[in-house]
Amino acid sequence: MRYLPHTSEEIASMLEAVGVDDLDSLFSTVPEECRFSADLDLPESLTEWDLNAHMQALANKMAVSPEYKVFMGAGSYEHFVPASVSYLLGRSEFVTSYTPYQPEMSQGTLQAIYEYQTLTARLLGMEIATASHYDGATALAESLLIAIRVTKRKRVAVSSLIHPLYRRVVHTYFEPTGYEVVELGYLENGVTDLTDLDNVEDLAGVAVQSPNFFGCIENFQAVGEKAHDRQALFVASFTEALSYGLLKSPGSQGADIACGEGQSMGIPQTFGGPALGMLASRKKYMRSLPGRLVGQTKDLDGKRGFVLTLATREQHIRREKATSNICTNNSLCALAAAMYMASVGGTGIRELARLNHDKAEYLKKELKSAGLAITFDSPTFNEFVVEFPTGFQTTHERLLEKKIVAGLPLAPYYPELANHYLLCVTETRSKEDMDAFVREVTS
Amino acid sequence: MKEFLGTNGLILNEPLLWEKGKKGRSGFSLPRRDVESSPLGQGLTCEGPDLPDLSEIDVVRHYTRLSQWNFGVDTGMYPLGSCTMKYSPKTNEKQANLPGFAGAHPLLPAALSQGVLRMMFELQQYLAEITGMDATTLQPAAGAHGELAGMLLMYAFHKSRGERRSKIIVPDTAHGTNPASAALCGYSPVPVKSNDQGILSVETIAEVMDENTAGIMVTNPNTLGLYEENIHKIAEIVHAKGGIVYCDGANMNAVMGVTRMGEIGVDIIHLNLHKTFSTPHGGGGPGSGPVCVKKELEPFLPVPCVMEENGIYGLSEDFPESVGRMQAFHGNVGVMIKAYSYIRSMGPKNLKKASQLAVLNANYIKERLKGTLHLAYDRPCMHECVFSDENQTAHKIATIDMAKRLMDYGFHPPTVYFPLVVHGSIMIEPTETESKEDIDQFIEAFKAIANEAGRDPDLLRDAPQRCKVRRLDETTAARKPCLAG
Numbered sequence: 001m002r003y004l005p006h007t008s009e010e011i012a013s014m015l016e017a018v019g020v021d022d023l024d025s026l027f028s029t030v031p032e033e034c035r036f037s038a039d040l041d042l043p044e045s046l047t048e049w050d051l052n053a054h055m056q057a058l059a060n061k062m063a064v065s066p067e068y069k070v071f072m073g074a075g076s077y078e079h080f081v082p083a084s085v086s087y088l089l090g091r092s093e094f095v096t097s098y099t100p101y102q103p104e105m106s107q108g109t110l111q112a113i114y115e116y117q118t119l120t121a122r123l124l125g126m127e128i129a130t131a132s133h134y135d136g137a138t139a140l141a142e143s144l145l146i147a148i149r150v151t152k153r154k155r156v157a158v159s160s161l162i163h164p165l166y167r168r169v170v171h172t173y174f175e176p177t178g179y180e181v182v183e184l185g186y187l188e189n190g191v192t193d194l195t196d197l198d199n200v201e202d203l204a205g206v207a208v209q210s211p212n213f214f215g216c217i218e219n220f221q222a223v224g225e226k227a228h229d230r231q232a233l234f235v236a237s238f239t240e241a242l243s244y245g246l247l248k249s250p251g252s253q254g255a256d257i258a259c260g261e262g263q264s265m266g267i268p269q270t271f272g273g274p275a276l277g278m279l280a281s282r283k284k285y286m287r288s289l290p291g292r293l294v295g296q297t298k299d300l301d302g303k304r305g306f307v308l309t310l311a312t313r314e315q316h317i318r319r320e321k322a323t324s325n326i327c328t329n330n331s332l333c334a335l336a337a338a339m340y341m342a343s344v345g346g347t348g349i350r351e352l353a354r355l356n357h358d359k360a361e362y363l364k365k366e367l368k369s370a371g372l373a374i375t376f377d378s379p380t381f382n383e384f385v386v387e388f389p390t391g392f393q394t395t396h397e398r399l400l401e402k403k404i405v406a407g408l409p410l411a412p413y414y415p416e417l418a419n420h421y422l423l424c425v426t427e428t429r430s431k432e433d434m435d436a437f438v439r440e441v442t443s
Numbered sequence: 444m445k446e447f448l449g450t451n452g453l454i455l456n457e458p459l460l461w462e463k464g465k466k467g468r469s470g471f472s473l474p475r476r477d478v479e480s481s482p483l484g485q486g487l488t489c490e491g492p493d494l495p496d497l498s499e500i501d502v503v504r505h506y507t508r509l510s511q512w513n514f515g516v517d518t519g520m521y522p523l524g525s526c527t528m529k530y531s532p533k534t535n536e537k538q539a540n541l542p543g544f545a546g547a548h549p550l551l552p553a554a555l556s557q558g559v560l561r562m563m564f565e566l567q568q569y570l571a572e573i574t575g576m577d578a579t580t581l582q583p584a585a586g587a588h589g590e591l592a593g594m595l596l597m598y599a600f601h602k603s604r605g606e607r608r609s610k611i612i613v614p615d616t617a618h619g620t621n622p623a624s625a626a627l628c629g630y631s632p633v634p635v636k637s638n639d640q641g642i643l644s645v646e647t648i649a650e651v652m653d654e655n656t657a658g659i660m661v662t663n664p665n666t667l668g669l670y671e672e673n674i675h676k677i678a679e680i681v682h683a684k685g686g687i688v689y690c691d692g693a694n695m696n697a698v699m700g701v702t703r704m705g706e707i708g709v710d711i712i713h714l715n716l717h718k719t720f721s722t723p724h725g726g727g728g729p730g731s732g733p734v735c736v737k738k739e740l741e742p743f744l745p746v747p748c749v750m751e752e753n754g755i756y757g758l759s760e761d762f763p764e765s766v767g768r769m770q771a772f773h774g775n776v777g778v779m780i781k782a783y784s785y786i787r788s789m790g791p792k793n794l795k796k797a798s799q800l801a802v803l804n805a806n807y808i809k810e811r812l813k814g815t816l817h818l819a820y821d822r823p824c825m826h827e828c829v830f831s832d833e834n835q836t837a838h839k840i841a842t843i844d845m846a847k848r849l850m851d852y853g854f855h856p857p858t859v860y861f862p863l864v865v866h867g868s869i870m871i872e873p874t875e876t877e878s879k880e881d882i883d884q885f886i887e888a889f890k891a892i893a894n895e896a897g898r899d900p901d902l903l904r905d906a907p908q909r910c911k912v913r914r915l916d917e918t919t920a921a922r923k924p925c926l927a928g
Contacts (some may be wrong), residue, residue, distance in 0.1 A: 001793045003530055003721075004800055005878040011803065014879065018806045022858075023799040026806060027701055029670045029823050036703045041572050045790025048534050055784065061541025061558035063551055074551050075771055083473055084499050088506040092723075095517030096531055098523055098855075099727035100877035103917075104910040105850050108513030109726035112506070115460045118927040123492045128926045131727075137468050137771035165771040172745070172767030176598045176628040217487055248489045259865030261771070270770025270780075272541070273584065274729030286924060292727065296928070297920035305912040307921040325587045325623035340504050341494050342460050344468035350491035351473055354480070361481035379484045400555065408550055430452025431477040 001045070002381040007158050042114055065407065069433050070405040073383045073424025074213070075136065075163050076241040077264045077392075080428055083337045085266045094335060099328055103307045104299075110306035113294045113331065116338035123244050123341065124236075124258040124348075125251025126280035131292035132334035133277025133326065136261025137169035140207060140237050142261040142324060143279060144170060147205025147233040147290050148179055155180045155202045159192040160337055162214035162237050186209075190216040190385065192378025194226050204231050209237040209260070210247075210294045213359075213413075215383030216421065217247060218377055225252025233257060241278060241337075243381040245344075245353030257281045266340025276333040286310070290324030352427060356382040360425040363434045370442045375420055383424045385410065386416070389443065392419055401439055406441060447888055448519060448853025449909055457508040459928055464497040465633070475483060512911040513726070514855050520881050524827045524858035524870025525618070527696045527718035529801075532788065534780035535721065549772040553757040559776060560756035564749040565784045567733075574712050575796070576705025576735035578618055581779055582745040582769040586693055589732025590624035592661075592745055596655050596711055596736065596765040597687045598628045599743040603764060606685075608657040614643055615864050616665040618691050630657055637864060640665040641820040645676045658687035663704070666862040668805065668870070670702075670829035678708020686852050687711060687740075695719040696874065697802055697826035700795030704860040711906045720782035731778035745769045800875035801826040804882055808871055811886045815893045815925055819865040819928045831865050836857030842867040844903035848895070851909045852888040890900035 120129040208342030210218035225236035236250030238260030250258035262276035295309035407421035490698035521528035567579035610631040692889035747758035816834035824924035846856035
């Protein structure tokens with residue numbers, strides 16, 4: 001086996017140095033009743049070329065671009081990733097290193113994550129950002145727990161237009177804690193209804209997503225004011241980080257914490273993971289943040305360097321009193337995002353975001369002209385909800401055969417929205433793709 | 444003097460991203476604009492975030508230079524105890540990058556994602572087979588996330604029986620994340636000490652286990668690198684009081700094909716695909732922390748689970764007692780593909796051999812270094828061995844100094860000051876993928892450093908000298924935090 005370098009002579013000499021006769025004897029401390037005497041029932045080893053064939057065969061059974069035209073976002077977006085980003089991300093000094101516990105030997109990762117924290121904070125209009133979390137959903141759950149820690153209150157209000165799967169993760173995290181999650185309904189124009197907020201007692205935080213699950217842009221300013229009136233934290237959630245290339249940032253509209261998914265920033269979709277949980281906040285919540293943080297410092301010669309810092313929040317020191325049980329970030333995904341943001345740049349990200357918006361508007365307009373109803377009239381970014389005629393499900397299935405994925409049916413998540421579909425258009429969909437789509441759904 | 448790996452070489456300085464570039468540069472090929480511009484309501488847009496504008500070559504040089512300040516397994520030996528820094532095979536990266544996988548949307552209909560679903564289903568089965576358990580969830584994103592899933596499972600199990608237990612037993616040799624994960628589920632950890640052999644005694648557990656204790660979180664092999672010889676009897680005690688045995692499987696690399704946790708009383712185990720199953724650590728993630736359980740805990744597994752019926756694969760949410768979702772989609776699929784490729788490349792015999800050789804390498808280091816460094820527990824170890832700085836304190840040299848000096852010799856230091864049960868601990872996990880020459884060089888380097896400690900201790904105190912930076916001021920970093928530029 002090419003991953004196991006020892007020759008049999010080397011094994012023999014090492015066994016001799018250890019003072020045992022054979023490999024089995026190394027396990028003398030494993031009691032007899034704990035030994036597994038059979039062979040593991042697993043497939044026999046594959047050669048490298050057999051593995052290639054096997055994996056390619058599996059990959060061939062997947063519906064992906066460019067063969068398929070996928071008009072679906074809902075938390076996972078098809079964006080173009082420059083070759084330079086994928087190439088740099090493959091540098092094995094980044095890929096095969098561990099969490100940078102030994103900073104002198106890990107300055108590459110540390111500076112890169114410090115830069116990621118900075119670019120993320122700037123994108124979201126916040127003062128600081130963490131070194132990243134698992135995904136947008138876990139970042140939201142952790143953010144709501146911050147609100148509870150900071151305010152010492154026990155109830156959070158969460159918009160029903162936050163990604164339904166994110167809300168389920170929040171419920172998973174909250175179930176054993178005794179803290180309560182109250183859901184806020186939505187208005188006819190597809191944005192969160194804040195009126196119920198007035199009736200929520202012991203309110204620690206209010207979470208609203210923008211663009212929300214229907215693609216509509218929320219009035220963050222209003223949410224922030226309402227939350228602050230109640231001395232609660234405003235947690236701004238998002239699934240499409242690219243939108244802040246064009247839209248006002250959460251921080252500029254009063255968010256105390258901004259958290260969400262950064263997959264759009266150069267990370268392949270890969271069936272949903274690994275992803276990138278972005279979490280940024282105002283500086284005053286720094287010591288309540290969960291997860292890793294990289295800080296700038298100096299070495300003995302006064303030279304600039306970077307270290308993991310504020311470890312007193314963390315579990316290996318605080319144990320059960322830690323701000324979280326997280327002991328890693330999604331470092332390589334954060335690195336991809338930093339590389340992507342650096343490549344696109346401040347000028348580029350605005351143009352790219354604009355293009356996403358304009359393409360989605362084009363499709364929206366064409367569908368309208370074809371007589372279909374755009375359900376919510378609030379402004380949207382690169383996703384929107386359309387109502388198809390009853391029985392569209394058959395068309396949806398027929399289109400799959402034509403290699404078009406005509407959006408996400410909303411009924412499983414919002415039973416009141418039968419025949420409603422969430423469509424997404426990014427810079428990767430051409431006008432021709434969209435024209436063909438309109439022809440197909442209306443034929 | 445013998446030539447060691449560490450040497451001086453040219454690396455380049457590189458400023459922060461925003462200290463370079465010029466407004467108007469771009470490193471991105473913006474797609475063609477084939478639609479008209481469409482106005483967006485007043486007051487919704489911004490001027491664009493304050494990101495630097497860089498050319499493609501600016502970005503490429505920036506990250507190439509940064510990467511050269513880093514040390515990875517591909518650079519050299521990385522014997523971090525409890526982290527299993529084994530070689531990450533390159534073919535696994537290639538498989539995960541196949542467009543069919545990398546381009547897959549998570550909400551595709553099952554009929555259009557059979558390839559990845561089959562991979563996930565088979566991986567669930569492989570992991571259950573390796574651990575001797577009945578079912579697997581691939582949802583958790585990392586080891587600590589798997590621990591949290593394990594605690595949620597324990598909580599849901601007791602709740603289904605109308606119980607709310609408040610305590611959990613956590614040995615002093617458990618991973619630091621364990622008590623934090625337990626606390627998230629409202630359990631207060633009951634710490635227990637290991638005995639003079641470095642393992643748990645049956646009596647210690649019998650004393651603390653009661654009907655208000657949800658179970659035990661045990662790491663086996665434990666963080667001293669020792670097999671918990673009494674695990675079977677401990678499990679019986681815990682089970683007799685209605686408790687659950689949770690095993691932190693971070694150290695699974697020692698025992699594949701040797702012992703199966705499901706057969707020795709463990710009810711829940713989390714695995715780290717980024718440790719035992721060779722997926723790269725990526726400078727601190729993404730990992731993947733699947734959880735395997737016995738039959739009685741299966742109804743509580745996170746959703747969705749991958750199911751198979753007549754050769755057709757699908758995601759099932761039909762688990763009414765499930766603890767819920769652990770992350771938005773289906774887990775870190777990209778990491779799973781790499782672990783799956785590893786298991787398929789290794790096959791059952793090589794997996795067992797990997798564990799045997801990992802244990803051989805650790806025992807070899809233990810035997811050859813025990814005259815030089817103080818060995819905390821002089822008994823056969825599993826895949827890692829724990830020393831301390833006791834022999835060097837006379838020279839006023841501490842573990843940290845030896846660790847930093849190892850860098851100058853071209854090695855990543857071992858895990859230091861963990862586990863906490865050994866003062867000044869040095870925890871070495873070589874893994875099976877290190878060659879004998881590299882292991883011998885590492886041993887020689889440590890001996891040379893121990894020698895320097897007596898002869899010229901300042902060499903150690905001033906170390907490292909050959910890295911990009913010298914020792915960093917971590918105190919000021921924490922006192923006056925600067926987290927963004």
